[in-house]
Structure formats: C-alpha cells, structure tokens
Amino acid sequence: MDIDPDLAYLSRTVDAAVLGARIKAARVAAGLTQSELVGEHASAAYLSRIEAGARRPELRLLVEIARRANTTVEQLVRGFGGEKQIELRLTLHRARFALECGDPAQALELAGSVVDQSSSSDVPAVVEDAQVVYALALEALGRLDDAIISLEDIVAAGPRNRSWVGASVALARCHLEVGDAGRAITVGEALADHLAKVDLSATRPALELARVLARAHAERGRRDRAIEICADAVKAVGDGLMSTRAAAYRAASAAEAERGRLAPALILAEQAHELAGAAEEARVYAAVQSQLGVLLLGGDTPDAEKARTTLEAAATAYQTAGAHPAELADNHVALARALLLEGQRARALEVLDELSGLAPELPRLTVAEVAVTRAQAHAAAGDAAATVAAFAEAASALEDVQTDRRAAQLWFELGAVLDGAGERDKASDAYRRAAVSTGLTLSGVHTLQRR
Amino acid sequence: VEETSGGDGAASVCDGNDGLQQRLDLAELSLNAGAAESALGEAEAVVDALERPSALWTAAQLVRASALAALGRTHEAVDALRQTVALGPHDRKWVHAATLLVSYVREIGDFDASIAAGEEVIDDLRRDGLAHTDEAVQLRVTIAATYFERGDVHHATRMCRRAAEQAERDGSERACAAAYWNTSIMEGRLGHLSSAIELAQHALALVESQHEHMWATQLRSQLGAFLLRLSPPDPTTALEVLERASRDYAYSRAPSADLGHHRVTLAQARLMTGDPDGALAALTDVLAAGPQNQPIVYAGGLVVQGRVLARAGDPAGARRAYVGAITVLTGIGADRRTAQLWLDLGGLLADLGDAEGATDAYRRAAVAGGVQLPR
Numbered sequence: 001m002d003i004d005p006d007l008a009y010l011s012r013t014v015d016a017a018v019l020g021a022r023i024k025a026a027r028v029a030a031g032l033t034q035s036e037l038v039g040e041h042a043s044a045a046y047l048s049r050i051e052a053g054a055r056r057p058e059l060r061l062l063v064e065i066a067r068r069a070n071t072t073v074e075q076l077v078r079g080f081g082g083e084k085q086i087e088l089r090l091t092l093h094r095a096r097f098a099l100e101c102g103d104p105a106q107a108l109e110l111a112g113s114v115v116d117q118s119s120s121s122d123v124p125a126v127v128e129d130a131q132v133v134y135a136l137a138l139e140a141l142g143r144l145d146d147a148i149i150s151l152e153d154i155v156a157a158g159p160r161n162r163s164w165v166g167a168s169v170a171l172a173r174c175h176l177e178v179g180d181a182g183r184a185i186t187v188g189e190a191l192a193d194h195l196a197k198v199d200l201s202a203t204r205p206a207l208e209l210a211r212v213l214a215r216a217h218a219e220r221g222r223r224d225r226a227i228e229i230c231a232d233a234v235k236a237v238g239d240g241l242m243s244t245r246a247a248a249y250r251a252a253s254a255a256e257a258e259r260g261r262l263a264p265a266l267i268l269a270e271q272a273h274e275l276a277g278a279a280e281e282a283r284v285y286a287a288v289q290s291q292l293g294v295l296l297l298g299g300d301t302p303d304a305e306k307a308r309t310t311l312e313a314a315a316t317a318y319q320t321a322g323a324h325p326a327e328l329a330d331n332h333v334a335l336a337r338a339l340l341l342e343g344q345r346a347r348a349l350e351v352l353d354e355l356s357g358l359a360p361e362l363p364r365l366t367v368a369e370v371a372v373t374r375a376q377a378h379a380a381a382g383d384a385a386a387t388v389a390a391f392a393e394a395a396s397a398l399e400d401v402q403t404d405r406r407a408a409q410l411w412f413e414l415g416a417v418l419d420g421a422g423e424r425d426k427a428s429d430a431y432r433r434a435a436v437s438t439g440l441t442l443s444g445v446h447t448l449q450r451r
Numbered sequence: 452v453e454e455t456s457g458g459d460g461a462a463s464v465c466d467g468n469d470g471l472q473q474r475l476d477l478a479e480l481s482l483n484a485g486a487a488e489s490a491l492g493e494a495e496a497v498v499d500a501l502e503r504p505s506a507l508w509t510a511a512q513l514v515r516a517s518a519l520a521a522l523g524r525t526h527e528a529v530d531a532l533r534q535t536v537a538l539g540p541h542d543r544k545w546v547h548a549a550t551l552l553v554s555y556v557r558e559i560g561d562f563d564a565s566i567a568a569g570e571e572v573i574d575d576l577r578r579d580g581l582a583h584t585d586e587a588v589q590l591r592v593t594i595a596a597t598y599f600e601r602g603d604v605h606h607a608t609r610m611c612r613r614a615a616e617q618a619e620r621d622g623s624e625r626a627c628a629a630a631y632w633n634t635s636i637m638e639g640r641l642g643h644l645s646s647a648i649e650l651a652q653h654a655l656a657l658v659e660s661q662h663e664h665m666w667a668t669q670l671r672s673q674l675g676a677f678l679l680r681l682s683p684p685d686p687t688t689a690l691e692v693l694e695r696a697s698r699d700y701a702y703s704r705a706p707s708a709d710l711g712h713h714r715v716t717l718a719q720a721r722l723m724t725g726d727p728d729g730a731l732a733a734l735t736d737v738l739a740a741g742p743q744n745q746p747i748v749y750a751g752g753l754v755v756q757g758r759v760l761a762r763a764g765d766p767a768g769a770r771r772a773y774v775g776a777i778t779v780l781t782g783i784g785a786d787r788r789t790a791q792l793w794l795d796l797g798g799l800l801a802d803l804g805d806a807e808g809a810t811d812a813y814r815r816a817a818v819a820g821g822v823q824l825p826r
Binding site for chain 2: 145148149175178179181182183220408409411412415419424425427428431432434435436438439440441
C-alpha cells in the first residue's frame with residue numbers, strides 16, 4: 001500500500017460524516033451494495049455505520065473501498081479528483097481515438113504518457129485502460145513481442161475492469177499472429193470460460209475471440225473443433241447483433257416519423273445511433289462466417305457446396321458492413337477455391353477478377369494467394385501458358401514475403417500445380433522455396449550457391 | 452530442444468539417516484556407471500524404507516525415476532515423479548523432480564500435460580519463495596522447451612529470455628547459462644543463426660567460468676553446428692571449436708546421441724575446410740553403427756560421405772550414399788532434423804543432375820517442415 005502521507009493524515013482527520021457521505025455516493029454511483037463494496041474486508045453493518053458518519057474506516061479499508069468503487073482515496077478524502085485526473089482521462093480518450101483512426105504511433109505516445117504520469121493515487125481503471133491501449137497500439141504497430149509482454153502482465157492481473165476482456169482477446173490474437181497457436185488456445189479458452197460465466201458469450205469480444213480460437217485450433221489440426229467454434233458463435237450472435245437491433249430502431253424511428261410523431265422518432269433514432277460500433281460488430285460477424293467457410297473447405301472431405309454458400313453469405317454481409325480489403329480478398333479466394341472444387345472454373349476466375357482493383361491495397365501474401373488460386377484454375381482448364389503466367393505473378397509476390405508458414409504452403413501448392421502441368425524445373429524450385437519458407441536453411445552442405 | 456542442467460548430484464541429502472543415505476549414494480553411482488537395473492533396486496529399497504516423504508525420500512525418488520527412464524520405462528518414471536511432486540516437501544530437489552517430470556511427460560509426447568504439470572509448480576514456487584533459485588530457472592526453461600516442441604516457439608524463446616533476465620538479476624551464472632543455451636538452441640532451430648551463435652558464445656563464457664566441462668563440450672559442439680549453417684558458413688572457426696570439443700569428448704562420459712551428432716558435424720566441417728580424409732575418419736564409428744539406434748545421425752553421416760565421394764569424382768558412389776540416406780529417412784517420422792536433411796539431399800541430388808530425385812527431396816523437405824499436402 002503506497003499512499004501519500006498527507007492523504008493518510010487527512011483520512012484520519014477529515015470529518016467522518018463528510019467522508020461517510022462521499023463513500024455512500026461513490027458506492028451508489030458504482031452500483032454496488034454495501035456487502036459488495038466491503039467484500040470480505042468488513043461487514044455490511046460496519047459500512048452502514050461508516051456511511052452514517054458514526055465510524056471512520058481505517059486506511060487499509062479505505063483503499064479497498066476506493067478500489068472497488070473505481071475511485072481514489074484522494075477523491076474520497078478531499079472530495080475532488082483534481083485537474084490531473086481530468087487531464088489523464090482526456091489524454092486516454094485521445095489515445096483511444098488515435099488507435100481507432102489508424103494512428104497507432106500517436107496512440108502509443110498518448111497512452112504511454114498517461115501510464116508515465118499516473119501514480120498510486122490515480123483511478124486504477126484509467127491507468128489500467130491506458131496500459132491496455134498502449135499494448136493494443138504496440139500490436140497495431142506490429143511490435144507483437146512487446147505487445148505480448150505488456151498484455152501478459154495485464155491479463156495475469158485478472159478481470160478488474162472492462163478493458164481486461166479486450167486485452168485477453170488481443171493477447172490470444174498476438175500469440176496466434178506470431179505462430180504460437182497452442183498458447184493462443186490456452187489464453188483464449190480461459191477467456192471463453194470467463195465470458196460464459198458472466199453471460200457475455202454473444203458480444204463482439206466473444207466474436208473476435210471465436211475468430212482467434214477457430215484459427216488457432218485449425219492451425220493445430222483440430223478442424224472439427226474450429227468449425228464448431230465458428231458455427232456456435234454465428235448461431236449465438238446472429239439474432240442479437242447490435243447492427244440488427246440498430247436497424248430495428250431505425251425502422252421504428254422511420255415508421256414513427258411517417259406517422260408524424262417526431263418526438264418518439266427522434267428518441268428511437270438517437271437510440272439507433274447510440275448502438276455505436278454496430279458496423280464493426282457486423283464486420284467481425286461476417287469475418288467469422290467467412291472463416292467458417294474456409295474451414296469447411298479444409299480437411300480430407302471438404303464440403304464445397306456448404307462452404308460456397310457460407311462464403312457467399314459472408315460476401316453479402318461484408319458488402320453491408322464494409323470489409324477490410326484483405327478480409328474481402330481472403331473470402332473471395334476461398335469462394336473461388338470452393339467454386340473450383342465444384343468444377344465452376346469460369347465463375348472462380350470471375351470472382352478472382354473482382355479483386356483486381358484492390359491489389360495495391362492487399363498484403364503481398366494475399367496477392368500471392370490470389371495468383372496461386374488463379375494458377376490452379378488455369379491448370380484445371382489445361383491452359384499451360386496462363387498457368388505459368390499466374391505462377392510468375394505468385395512467385396514475384398512470394399519473393400517479397402519473409403519465411404512464413406502461409407508462404408511455405410503457397411509455394412508448395414504452386415509446386416504441385418506446376419508438377420501437374422509438367423513444369424518440372426519450376427516445380428522443383430517452388431518445392432525448395434516451400435521447404436526454406438518453413439524455416440530450414442540452405443547453407444552448410446551445399447557446394448553450389450542456389451538462386 | 453534439450454534441457455541443460457550441467458549435471459546435478461541427485462542424492463546428497465543430510466536426512467539423519469546415514470545407512471539409507473549410503474545406499475542412495477551407491478544407487479546414484481550405479482546409475483552414473485550405466486547400471487540402471489541395480490540403481491533402481493537400491494533406490495526403491497530406500498523409498499520403501501522411509502515411512503513418510505522427506506528430503507531423502509525425494510532424492511531417492513529422483514534416482515528411481517532416472518533409473519526407470521534409463522531403462523526405457525518412461526511411463527513408470529512419470530508416475531514416480533508425479534507422486535514426488537504431489538507429496539514431497541517443497542525444497543530444491545522437489546523443483547528438480549518437477550523439472551524431470553515436465554521433460555519426461557514431453558518425451559511421451561503429451562505436451563499439454565507437460566506444460567500443465569510444470570506451470571502448477573511454478574505457481575507453488577511463487578507462494579513458497581523458491582521462485583529465484585537455480586532450480587526454478589531450470590524448470591522454467593524446461594517448460595519453455597515443451598512449448599517449443601508444441602509449436603509455441605515465440606512464447607518459448609520469450610520465456611527463456613525472461614528466465615535469463617531473472618537469473619542475471621539474481622546473480623546466478625549457472626542458471627543464466629542454462630537459459631541462454633536453451634534460447635540459443637531455439638533460435639538456431641528457427642533459423643536465426645546469428646542470434647543463436649551470440650547466445651551460445653555467451654552461455655559458453657559463463658559455463659567455462661563455472662568449470663562445467665561436460666556442458667562446455669556440448670555447447671562447443673552446438674556452436675560449431677551453428678557456424679556451419681551460417682550464410683555464408685564459417686567452417687574455419689567451426690572446425691576449431693569442434694576439434695576442441697572432440698578432444699574434450701574423449702575424456703567425458705557423453706551420451707552416445709550427442710557424440711553421434713558431433714561426429715557428423717565434425718565431418719562436415721573437415722570436408723568444408725578441404726580435408727575429405729579427415730571427414731571420413733570422423734564418420735567411421737557413425738557409419739559402422741548402422742541406422743538402428745540413431746537413424747538421423749546415420750543418414751546425416753551418409754549425406755556427408757556422399758559429398759566426399761562426389762568431390763572425389765565418384766558420382767555413382769555419391770548417389771549410392773544419398774539413396775541410402777533417402778531409404779533411412781523415408782522410414783522415420785518427420786521432424787526438423789529430417790526436414791533439413793531432405794533439403795540438403797535435394798540440393799545434392801540436383802548437383803548430380805538427378806532432377807526427379809531433387810524435386811522429390813525438396814517436396815519431402817517441405818512436408819517434413821510442416822507444410823500440409825494439398826488435396
């Protein structure tokens with residue numbers, strides 16, 4: 001317990017009735033009962049006497065009360081949070097906004113300044129939120145190792161405020177991004193248990209978690225479990241989507257306006273607007289649907305038809321929700337592959353052609369994935385010249401990508417396509433690059449330096 | 452990834468029970484001399500003679516479990532260690548028992564259970580105030596090794612680096628060296644050779660200052676292997692380090708698996724520095740042993756032999772050696788080392804003009820490296 005000596009002194013001298021009233025106000029504002037505020041640290045009857053001004057809490061209990069009521073000892077003893085508190089909260093808002101607007105460097109700087117300026121007398125939730133925003137900014141900047149170190153400390157501290165859930169999802173996602181699928185599952189499943197306990201299984205964080213967990217299970221070869229997770233999330237969230245509710249509010253508002261009842265129309269319109277983040281939630285929902293489609297394509301017995309209909313539904317959902325270019329491309333590539341499995345080569349190529357305008361915005365790995373799928377479509381049609389052209393496009397994109405499992409997989413698929421097309425030398429080169437992309441090294445035993 | 456403990460006398464515990472202590476000392480001596488059956492009998496007699504778990508009991512269980520593992524009865528060793536971790540007094544030997552448990556459960560292939568067993572003890576260590584001991588660091592890097600094997604490679608290297616930082620803060624050079632060495636092996640397996648070499652050199656300096664001779668020898672052998680895989684390779688420095696390790700191995704009781712890998716690496720270095728005869732001499736024991744016990748070492752030996760023959764203008768002999776390696780590799784499961792050998796073979800077969808063989812070897816290298824076969 002690290003408390004300013006002045007505050008400790010004040011806590012023993014402040015008028016007990018004034019202090020009691022402030023504690024009661026803080027408790028009511030936090031929506032806690034007397035028992036909830038003191039927990040196992042004191043009885044509700046004792047708190048009742050404190051609130052009435054008949055007793056003065058000892059410092060240790062006061063610290064606990066402040067923590068549980070999400071305030072500070074300073075606010076309880078002095079009765080105001082001070083300019084600094086307001087400033088910290090404002091800076092944190094700016095940091096969050098910068099992150100949402102795609103400026104993680106600015107978010108990092110602002111959140112870092114909140115963490116640096118904070119002290120033990122500050123509202124813990126503000127400091128913890130700032131730490132989470134800081135870690136998320138690290139993630140957005142691609143500094144995944146630093147993000148994981150920050151997030152591990154936050155998650156290990158346990159669920160103390162709302163931002164903890166976001167931190168846990170981010171930690172699982174970062175583990176997955178660096179390739180540690182098993183660790184992502186451990187972290188993700190602990191969070192899934194927590195969300196189920198607090199009845200938050202049908203929320204946006206739960207959807208985001210489902211995406212991470214499904215990918216992680218798929219990477220560890222547990223495709224059935226991955227499909228189950230996506231299907232459950234789609235089912236649990238489908239009817240309760242905020243965007244669906246927002247749409248309902250908007251429709252009701254329009255109906256009221258048509259009847260000329262403007263006041264209730266305005267209230268309904270405001271309620272629709274308040275469901276902020278609805279589009280983002282719908283986008284994540286579409287992404288989970290898309291992932292389900294991808295999973296249905298995998299394994300020894302792919303269900304091409306079901307995959308195609310799921311991916312088409314995801315494409316429609318993306319159209320209304322607005323997708324990130326890379327997400328849309330992933331969905332289209334999977335859709336094209338489903339169509340290829342169904343023998344619809346022309347339609348598959350059309351789907352891939354829809355992405356041509358997006359190419360400059362796509363990661364190089366995704367560009368390669370599009371080209372590999374195109375090569376597969378041409379090879380299936382027996383068009384050797386077009387296959388080799390698509391191979392060249394894919395190879396050029398893959399050469400820009402660092403060694404990575406997905407790149408290895410793509411090189412391998414290219415090798416298989418070229419082998420089938422009788423292009424032995426190119427196939428050999430693609431297989432060799434696949435092997436190297438898994439992290440193997442070419443040096444040492446070779447007498448010749450290969451290109 | 453292997454754990455490095457630098458040799459830990461399991462048995463010396465002052466428990467006020469001299470007779471049993473002597474029997475246990477004897478059991479440990481037998482175990483070190485390779486007489487695992489006799490060590491097991493003595494250790495079990497000590498365990499049975501003790502009425503309740505004590506420091507001596509834990510020490511006897513450690514010898515018992517090690518003897519069981521040496522006899523290939525790993526599941527029984529795991530049972531003994533689970534019992535020790537559940538009932539033993541929380542001291543340093545207890546942490547050592549937990550470390551062995553983590554590595555034996557990993558050997559069985561149940562990575563999730565191995566991690567769970569270790570992390571449970573880590574939580575206890577924090578409560579018991581034992582989190583800053585050498586043994587705790589050793590446990591952490593052992594759990595990290597399981598994470599690595601499970602595929603959580605970044606989490607594993609991060610755990611090792613954190614363990615090294617803690618050991619440095621605590622001023623424990625031995626624990627620090629163990630953490631650096633494990634991180635080095637992981638970085639090497641990830642293809643980050645410069646980092647692996649730097650960490651291995653750091654660990655080697657610490658180990659030399661502690662006079663841990665066996666450990667230093669193993670580290671030199673590993674360092675030599677990393678230097679050969681650099682791009683471009685540094686065979687001259689590698690040969691220097693490997694020849695020194697060879698001299699030290701001659702006076703030590705090295706596990707045969709270590710020695711086999713070392714000889715193949717030495718042969719590579721000699722070949723790359725223009726000494727094909729020396730390379731073949733280093734391979735004599737490896738090739739004579741055949742593929743039964745250490746198929747990967749044997750296949751690696753054949754690959755180097757093939758290269759010697761190719762250089763001597765005998766492509767048919769080289770091809771025979773490579774085909775021998777292919778036959779061995781085809782019969783064993785896939786892991787990183789077999790993947791690396793397939794990749795090497797692909798390049799060597801291409802050098803011989805065998806395009807079909809090279810394509811197949813590259814394809815197998817990718818699959819052994821973790822690529823999924825497309826439908």
